[in-house]
Amino acid sequence: MAAPKKGRRAPTSQGHPGRTLILVLIAMAALVGGMFYSGTMTPRLGIDLAGGTSFTLAAQNQPGKPNAINETNMNTAAGIMERRVNGLGVSESEVQTQGSNHIIVNIPKGTDAKQARQQVGTTAQLAFRPVLTTAAGAKTPEPKPSPSASGKGGEKATGGKGSSPTPSASASTQGRAVTDALKKPAASPSASASDKPSVPPTPPAPGGADVPPAVQKQFAALDCSTKAGRAQAGEQAAGTKPTDPVVACKDDGSQKYVLGPVGVEGTDVKDAKAVFDSQQGQGWIVQMDFTSDGGKKFADVTGKLAAKAQPQNQFAIVLDGAVVSDPRVSERLNGGNATISGGFTQQSAEDLGNMLSYGALPLSFKIDDETTVTAALGGEQLHAGLIAGAIGLALVIIYLVAYYRGLALVALASLGVSAVLTYTIMTLLGPGIGFALNLPAVCGAIVAIGITADSFIVYFERIRDEIREGRTLRPAVERGWPRARRTILVSDFVSFLAAAVLFIVTVGKVQGFAFTLGLTTLLDVVVVFLFTKPLMTLLARRKFFSEGHPWSGLDPKRLGAKPPLRRRRTAPNQTKEA
Template identity: 40%
Template sequence: MRPGRQLAVLGIIFVVLYLLVFFAGGASGGWKDRLEPRLGLDLVGGTRLTLEATNTVDGRPPTSENLEEARQIIESRVNAYGVAEAEVVTEGDRNIVISLPGENRDLTDVGSAAELRFRKVLKAADGSGTIAPPPAATPNPSGSPAPSPSGGTEPEVTSSPSGGQGGMAPTPDATPTPSAPAPSPSASAAPETQTIEQQRQAVQQKVGAEAWQAANALQAPADLATDPSLAEKLAPFAELTPREVAVLPVPVQFNVPTVGCAQLDERPPASIKDENQQAVACEAGAKYLLDQAKVLGTDVSGASAVMDQTSQWVVSLDFKSGGQEKWTELTRESFNNTGQACDASALGQDGKCRVAVVLDNRIVSAPEIQGVLTGSSQITGNFTQAAASELAGNLRYGALPVTFEEQEQQNVTATLGESHLRAGLLAAGIGMLLVVIYSFFYYRLLGSVIFLSLVLSALLLFGAIVFLGRQIGFTLTLAGIAGIIVSLGVAADSFVIYFERLKDEIREGRSPRSAVPRAWTRARRTIISANAITLMSAVVLYVVSVGTVKGFAFALGLATVLDLLVVFLFRHPIMTMFARTRAFLSPRVSGLGRALPARTEQPAKPRNQRVKEA
């Protein structure tokens, strides 16, 4: 055996690992910053949000299955934002609690995406909520008030056009014209008709009969320059709360200029959940009248942020088989502007209709359709990587089966977390110190092997935690520190197995130099079995657990793997080198205890049984 080769391999692993820590995986800042691991909520503080489930999309109370499905979708959405070790758990029969470590974040949108809808944009108007006359609409597409999410050019939906631009046209009744008379309250009410009717009557009394009558008489956004008296009549609508605005008829929400985006964006969740009704929503301060939802979130099979051939970030969009047919029909209507349903104010730069991607009550993107799309589509625009990833996450995980209302969002202070961190590190330090003291007391020279092995394992583990924190978002929590402490006991067991086997070999009459490889051969199987059992337990615990328990299992499994690495690449080679030294032959120095004296005194003992008998 050539122990130098194994030690060289270990050295190479160390060099590569710490090169990755300092120079790869998004490392930035000073040397100290590059050595900082990603810490969990219980160690550095963070944000905790509690969401209460109201009803399912069909108006029924949520079941445990609905809540679990929603929890999984919310967890996937949070992870898609790049948040490390977010804890998303159910609490009771209605609440979902989200905990995110690190800097404080606004988590309101995480649970607000109760409905994902694709709606054609029919008209656009000013959404400022002021009573100043809106600018005159022109056919110039560049006047459209909907910039891209990144603040650059307007987003577009592109693919390989199918070529057929006439195609199937919807029936005349499928898409009501934007200028149709305002429907009666019962026509636009949600399933809870009586409740909506009562709320509308309350709103009517609040704004007054004159304002209500003037608002319902509007056939288009009010032109205050033509009729200045409308400014005074419609002013009471500016005092309505978002919940009151949500019960207004759709034409009133769009045509009344004093109903602004500030009110529309804050409507209760699922205020526009009915895909068979027109809706009003906002993007970048513009108020859009939206068509019925022809494609739903359940029709989407996948979405991802990718770079195209021009090195620009785009969102790739895939649909299920049935959803693809509906998406193709929607893009055909939008590309051809069938029936001139899209007003000039709502057209894109190329004079084509837009399709708004609506999550709950808000528009996350309103790209222009660039062709009849029969396959995978791309939403293009001046996206950054973060904007493309966020939009892809909204598309991929937007269709929650339950609507939620935010109950409490609080920022957890890091003061208690720092105290936990100090306590955890102190416990780990004390545990390691006790192992080292006992090792030197019982094994003497061999204790240095234990000490060096633990130091090397700790350095490997620390580098791995820092690197994995950047690469896969692994977050070290208090439970993870507990897993590392437990791994110290597993490492100590492997030392005891090896050294006690070595003593047995020497007692049987072998020299230390020949006893070391024989002891390693016999102890290796036991060491591997013990570590394999610990590793399997960690894997099972990681698979079936959630939250911080998953962090405990990951830390325990990682520490166990690294301990095995040190056993094979350091402990056995260094013991082979020690066996060739004089100090290893001394019972007082080597730590082999009575094994060596028993062997050296053995020849001096009378071994002839006949002498004893005589």
């Protein structure tokens, strides 16, 4: 009798479907509550729905550099442009390469289009400024410009091949040391007298007497550990004259600086490249060559800095108002060239080399096309898309009601749960990860209706197959689930894999379609497993469905089922005979 008992228990071993449904409702309530708590009741809209400006920039070779248009330089330029537009306070900007020589920049509504055009279309400001004082990136009560105080960037500069570095000097874990790359021996580390306005003056006292009180106040209040603080420092630097001191942040926010007047312009760098040093064992280094005037300026600046104590013997390489490197100098560097080394990877060395060699942007660009996308145009497209989605949903509902009758209520309830989960999650992802709903994303959500409905149909058909074989509804619901589950998982896995591949290999708005398709595919699995299946288990206990009412969609006669009683009466007789 053991085997028959197990067979009777199998259909009823369905856990606690009521508890599962309650958990789903709690999750939905939590997501809706999160929307109210964050104050965000609608998803963030992309540029095509909210409006904005789109630029298409064509790359041009710089004079004397005919082969500058390549994948590395295009990616470097796109990265710099993205940092610029984000510095404008843009919350949903898109910067991407297109083809071999174009970059697309999409700026959403609310951004100054003229300012954005200037930011993305011009070469960035690159300069070498002396470090007057430095401190940790967080906000400090007052500046501490004592020469003995140094930041994390303990970089070092030495002379040419004929000189030797100071034995006690070493690069810090974060900074980079400037080592010899000169063709001639370096001069002694004595300061040279120069009246050039580009050479920073020597501070008369360690207390930072040449730093204006206003700059000291800015320095004390500056908080480079936050994105807003770094953006503020960049804005202040953009409005400062080259001859004035300025506050700046390390590009990673770990340090903040008071920098002196510009000593060497970025245009004074003739060339810079990343090289792997296998002879002296320094790893990846960056070699710089200056123009004739730039070499003289650099020699004057390094000569003056070498006579000072740390941190005032450092010079900062400033890109778009952010310090990308801050080497130390221990002697005057002549010869018009120098080498930066210390802790580089190949990628970081190539990035810094590109920045130095090309004045930040490795290529010059011209704006080929500028398109203003109005919210009205996006609204019309969205309206048309929603109409198409509504028509598709109505056809799905008509089909479900006509073919599955009472089971259509289960499908519609599941679609409703899926819609609530999708809407709330997309709304919360806006402030969470910057997700913006664009037209392709809306198309992905519409396509998901068919994917979700397909999962219901697979399960319903498995149940109806079990009923056709003569089983009652409750065992049919349980026996049909394993077969339907495998089919649903395989189907959703294929859809999710396609969405993942599409998201990885594409850029821009197509990624929005792929992201939404992948999200809704995952939610389809959640809804079918945690809502549709438990709901069917509960409904199977109801007389309307269990007895196969003609409008339940599970009528045995309408499905052509064999009478179950005649098939089951023979089982006890066979058991007794055995």
